[in-house]
Amino acid sequence: MSITEEESAANQPTRKSILELSHEEARHHLLKSRSYCNFDLPEYIGFDQLIKDVDKILLNKNLSDMVTKKHHQNSRNSRYYSHNGGSNT
Numbered sequence: 361m362s363i364t365e366e367e368s369a370a371n372q373p374t375r376k377s378i379l380e381l382s383h384e385e386a387r388h389h390l391l392k393s394r395s396y397c398n399f400d401l402p403e404y405i406g407f408d409q410l411i412k413d414v415d416k417i418l419l420n421k422n423l424s425d426m427v428t429k430k431h432h433q434n435s436r437n438s439r440y441y442s443h444n445g446g447s448n449t
Contacts, residue, residue: 378390390411391415392411393406393407393408393411
């Protein structure tokens, strides 16, 4: 690849699936309000403070710490219910 092609390739925006990002890259991406909406919103509609507040709440927490035993039970029941055509029998 020539320098011109390298420079051209470097100037092209690349899109990745969030699944291809490291956890640091995904977190950085998800902490930007523009990551949630791909159209312009009025200035008075903003998500920055909400995202900051949620980030502060979730900091240093594991997903497993947020799921309760009752939630696990409900998840099992809903999977069973849906796999049996809506019947619990």
